Amino acid sequence: MTTPREPNEALRRPRVGHIQFLNCLPIYWGLMRSGALLGVDLHKDTPDRLTAALLDGDLDIGPISLVEYLRRPEHLLLLPDLAVGSDGPVFSVNLVSTVEPRRLDGARVALSSTSRTGALLARMLLEDRYGVRPRYFTCPPDLTEMLLEAEAGVLIGDTALRARHEAPERGLVVTDLGEAWRDWTGLPMVFAVWAVRRDFAAAHPGLVKDVHDAFLASRELCLDELDTVAAVAARWEPFSAGTLAAYFRALDFSLGPRQIAGLREFAARAAAAGQAPALPPDGPSFWPA
Amino acid sequence: MTTPREPNEALRRPRVGHIQFLNCLPIYWGLMRSGALLGVDLHKDTPDRLTAALLDGDLDIGPISLVEYLRRPEHLLLLPDLAVGSDGPVFSVNLVSTVEPRRLDGARVALSSTSRTGALLARMLLEDRYGVRPRYFTCPPDLTEMLLEAEAGVLIGDTALRARHEAPERGLVVTDLGEAWRDWTGLPMVFAVWAVRRDFAAAHPGLVKDVHDAFLASRELCLDELDTVAAVAARWEPFSAGTLAAYFRALDFSLGPRQIAGLREFAARAAAAGQAPALPPDGPSFWPA
Numbered sequence: 409m410t411t412p413r414e415p416n417e418a419l420r421r422p423r424v425g426h427i428q429f430l431n432c433l434p435i436y437w438g439l440m441r442s443g444a445l446l447g448v449d450l451h452k453d454t455p456d457r458l459t460a461a462l463l464d465g466d467l468d469i470g471p472i473s474l475v476e477y478l479r480r481p482e483h484l485l486l487l488p489d490l491a492v493g494s495d496g497p498v499f500s501v502n503l504v505s506t507v508e509p510r511r512l513d514g515a516r517v518a519l520s521s522t523s524r525t526g527a528l529l530a531r532m533l534l535e536d537r538y539g540v541r542p543r544y545f546t547c548p549p550d551l552t553e554m555l556l557e558a559e560a561g562v563l564i565g566d567t568a569l570r571a572r573h574e575a576p577e578r579g580l581v582v583t584d585l586g587e588a589w590r591d592w593t594g595l596p597m598v599f600a601v602w603a604v605r606r607d608f609a610a611a612h613p614g615l616v617k618d619v620h621d622a623f624l625a626s627r628e629l630c631l632d633e634l635d636t637v638a639a640v641a642a643r644w645e646p647f648s649a650g651t652l653a654a655y656f657r658a659l660d661f662s663l664g665p666r667q668i669a670g671l672r673e674f675a676a677r678a679a680a681a682g683q684a685p686a687l688p689p690d691g692p693s694f695w696p697a
Numbered sequence: 698m699t700t701p702r703e704p705n706e707a708l709r710r711p712r713v714g715h716i717q718f719l720n721c722l723p724i725y726w727g728l729m730r731s732g733a734l735l736g737v738d739l740h741k742d743t744p745d746r747l748t749a750a751l752l753d754g755d756l757d758i759g760p761i762s763l764v765e766y767l768r769r770p771e772h773l774l775l776l777p778d779l780a781v782g783s784d785g786p787v788f789s790v791n792l793v794s795t796v797e798p799r800r801l802d803g804a805r806v807a808l809s810s811t812s813r814t815g816a817l818l819a820r821m822l823l824e825d826r827y828g829v830r831p832r833y834f835t836c837p838p839d840l841t842e843m844l845l846e847a848e849a850g851v852l853i854g855d856t857a858l859r860a861r862h863e864a865p866e867r868g869l870v871v872t873d874l875g876e877a878w879r880d881w882t883g884l885p886m887v888f889a890v891w892a893v894r895r896d897f898a899a900a901h902p903g904l905v906k907d908v909h910d911a912f913l914a915s916r917e918l919c920l921d922e923l924d925t926v927a928a929v930a931a932r933w934e935p936f937s938a939g940t941l942a943a944y945f946r947a948l949d950f951s952l953g954p955r956q957i958a959g960l961r962e963f964a965a966r967a968a969a970a971g972q973a974p975a976l977p978p979d980g981p982s983f984w985p986a
Contacts, residue, residue: 419932433735440730440734446725446729446930637735643708643736645708646708
């Protein structure tokens with residue numbers, strides 16, 4: 409046996425964010441099955457908290473809500489080919505309302521505190537597609553609580569998935585915001601992207617490549633095993649394997665030309681609404697810089 | 698899509714302990730690579746804290762120091778064929794001393810606060826094999842701190858592994874307690890066993906079988922991939938891949954007839970020393986009861 413190396417900065421695993429929602433379970437499955445999980449210090453949390461951690465420098469690499477990236481892109485580079493989105497229904501980003509969305513003018517709409525991009529997307533659709541001007545407030549992601557004070561609520565993640573199933577028997581209208589966006593613009597919706605902090609990328613280019621490669625490999629691997637992931641997850645989640653498999657298949661973890669077009673369309677509309685600075689003509693900025 | 702099932706007790710993943718030391722990394726690797734990690738709520742911690750959690754009912758299944766199991770077996774059943782031990786050198790349970798162990802009579806010996814079985818094993822060896830009577834005290838697992846106040850220290854886990862490498866150039870004597878036990882008794886040493894709480898086993902026999910099967914499968918899988926585990930871990934630990942592979946190969950995760958004989962020999966000596974009640978003639982009690 410040889411003398412141990414001294415522990416040092418080079419031995420610090422990259423701090424990587426992971427969305428603790430069912431929608432990112434396939435990515436986690438792939439990281440696990442490939443063994444790549446051992447090479448990262450994985451922080452599981454909600455999208456809003458991961459976004460804050462990445463912006464504050466408490467994470468090196470992680471998913472970030474698209475709108476939060478658009479608002480504060482300066483310290484970040486996007487990882488190519490990786491996103492959470494959908495090219496049609498997404499199942500887990502929903503507007504749930506007591507009346508049709510077109511009838512929400514002047515109504516109160518509760519926005520989930522865990523959502524950023526979903527909340528803005530709902531506002532864009534309500535105001536620009538359905539032509540109504542509701543009043544918004546932010547609250548915790550609980551549909552029953554929301555509907556005590558509002559005529560509609562925007563939910564994301566597992567809560568949204570559950571609400572989607574429960575809503576019809578409660579006489580509620582569910583608008584799938586991924587589907588509504590595609591119907592409106594003809595483009596895929598990108599809800600979150602993966603970014604690396606510029607300072608980390610400059611200091612540890614090899615680690616960024618490793619993590620990026622691991623995520624891309626994970627995405628490929630999990631696509632081959634989606635039915636297995638769904639079957640395993642169904643043991644512990646209040647959804648059947650079939651429901652979960654359909655949900656996983658609806659998700660789009662890629663960020664190709666069509667997805668980037670969708671991202672740019674959303675960015676342009678967000679900028680027009682005064683919700684984020686405009687993307688530069690050659691934006692977004694991808695790693696490697 | 699079907700209506701979601703209500704979240705309920707049946708959907709609670711078993712709370713399973715995992716020793717956050719390099720010595721259990723191969724088991725973790727196997728759980729990860731097989732996908733079994735998704736089916737458990739894994740609590741990573743030091744052996745002493747996992748032991749407390751299992752005894753207090755904060756874990757359902759987990760590794761437990763052998764001596765702690767012997768002291769409080771009444772609420773537990775051991776999982777067959779699973780342990781952490783060695784049939785010879787173990788590398789990571791060490792007595793590090795400024796003089797040969799036989800010269801420690803009347804000396805001060807620091808026992809790591811993270812060790813239970815290793816500490817008792819050291820006392821047995823010092824008193825009954827080397828024929829000395831040191832004075833003991835418990836302190837945090839830091840070799841330098843220990844040797845400020847003592848002529849020897851007992852260390853386990855990663856700290857012990859590191860100390861083993863550093864000791865020779867500091868003129869210290871390292872006694873591998875797994876090796877010393879085998880030389881003394883001719884038997885393997887068992888440092889930790891896996892146990893399930895009797896109440897959990899009675900309520901959820903299927904889950905216990907699943908977790909047990911997953912651990913056995915993990916052990917088989919990791920044995921085939923030890924060099925890969927070592928190579929991946931060497932990127933983040935202050936040891937070379939070769940050192941880690943040798944270390945992993947020295948570990949014995951099985952609990953067959955020879956290991957049970959070693960366990961019973963240790964139990965008899967612990968009882969003779971007044972450190973634990975005697976095992977019943979047909980003990981230990983294995984799951985399924």
